[in-house]
Amino acid sequence: MMGDWWSALQTLGECRENEPMARHTTLGVGGATRWFFRPQNRAAMITALQHIPFDVPLLPLGRGSNLLVPDAGFAGVVVDVSDLNDIRVQAQSLSAGCGVRMSRVARQCAEHALTGLEFMATVPGDVGGGVAMNAGAFGQQVSDCLSEIELLTRQGEVRTIDAAQLQMAYRHTQLPSGSLVLSAAFTLQKDDAEAVRERMREMRAKRGATQPLELPNCGSVFKNPQGDHAARLIEAAGLKGLRIGGARISDKHANFIVNEGGAKSSDVLALIRQARETVEQRFGVRLEPEVRALGETL
Ligand SMILES: Cc1cc2nc3c(=O)[nH]c(=O)nc-3n(C[C@H](O)[C@H](O)[C@H](O)COP(=O)(O)OP(=O)(O)OC[C@H]3O[C@@H](n4cnc5c(N)ncnc54)[C@H](O)[C@@H]3O)c2cc1C
Incomplete structure (x- = not known):
């Protein structure tokens, strides 16, 4: 059955299996998606949805600039919409x-x-x-x-x-x-x-x-809480520059996590959790992530 819908998608755009998502996110981390589909146009996108079974999870992908994909990857179809560009x-x-x-x-x-x-x-x-x-x-x-x-x-x-x-x-x-x-x-x-x-x-x-635009990042990691700035709270908690694995809370802007080379998704998640817990303990403010961490409840 799987072969049927996947063969149908191959007539509608570019298809890859086990595609590393680190190539498609600005942070440059994340495991492989089971299926990767880039429809050639809008009509192909609409037709494709009629083929993909409902029990296959679907993830629309833009430029991956706000997305954290786990190291274990994604067991569904990532749809890269770059060619829907009128x-x-x-x-x-x-x-x-x-x-x-x-x-x-x-x-x-x-x-x-x-x-x-x-x-x-x-x-x-x-x-x-x-x-x-x-x-x-x-x-x-x-x-x-x-x-x-x-x-x-x-x-x-x-x-x-x-x-x-x-x-x-x-x-x-x-x-x-x-x-x-x-x-x-x-x-x-x-x-x-x-x-x-x-x-x-x-x-x-x-x-x-x-902002540390010279290194791979995903923009602001946390939303700003009402009347304050996540960066100020993270810095005041003494976490600026903290490194776990290949990821670091930026020295330039504390609400950015940068990939200094070879970072894993788990390194980034560990920094997110640590920043959140420390800020909550110190200031009683629970930061809400802005980055979309796939499959994680943060
Ligand atoms: C250097 C840098 C600076 C940034 N500065 C800002 C900033 O100033 N302000 C700000 O708001 N953000 C900022 N961001 C974060 C990011 O660019 C934005 O959130 C942006 O809107 C994400 O767009 P994207 O196409 O990359 O989405 P992706 O990261 O690909 O996806 C983000 C989420 O949107 C969903 N999605 C994507 N496309 C679709 C679609 N067509 N239909 C339905 N769901 C979809 C995805 O499934 C995912 O859940 C920054 C990021 C970086 C790297």
Whole structure:
């Protein structure tokens, strides 16, 4: 039976078995996924869902910039949506396939003199990952401008959903389990193109000065608790620079964990647990992870 659906997927895109996920996450850690599928386009993605059995777990993958895959890997299908990458701008509306890089959205905004999503110039994920995480920075977030999404349900149905129904909050979006964001539509405001570009330049400069972008990482590991900063708490707990295996709590920014070479997922998880426990003991604040740690209850 397995052969049937897997053979069907091979006519719809690139298929690999036992693909190391360390190649597909910005942290550069994680074991192999049993199946890896990269649909050639949107139609192939929709058809594929009609073939993949319901009992096979499915993981949509953007750029893997917020994902921690365990060393034991993933016993399901990882779907790499990079080729679902159409983008369209009409007056103040921008719509993009889930595989469009957020930096490309930002470039389009600058070209069309649109404001609202400047932060996307500095975040390394895709539109689908950005919606799923309600990504944001510098006082902006996806939910500020998102008008609707197209959702592909696990049953293979495409539904248009109003952003208001997604219960989006700080780094949170409520998506039905097993579903995939196919595309997103944003409503933006007109501005001066040079002013938009200048804000993007300033954001990039700030980020480069404060974050350890020279080493593999997954961005902020923890969400900021109300009225405080996870980085401040981790630093105050004396954990900046702590190393376990090949992973370290960055010396430059305490809410970043960097892979200094040869890190395992278990090293990163051990640092996450230690930071969480120490901060809770010292300050009574329970940090909530922002990174999606697959199969782990943190
Ligand atoms: C250097 C660096 C800086 C960062 N800075 C920021 C920042 O300023 N602000 C911020 O918010 N984040 C930041 N991040 C984290 C990350 O870039 C964002 O969370 C981003 O939105 C993740 O997008 P992605 O495409 O890489 O998603 P992935 O990491 O591939 O996936 C993340 C989650 O989204 C799900 N997902 C992905 N695509 C889809 C889809 N099409 N449909 C449904 N679910 C999907 C995945 O299954 C997974 O659960 C940073 C990361 C790095 C490495």
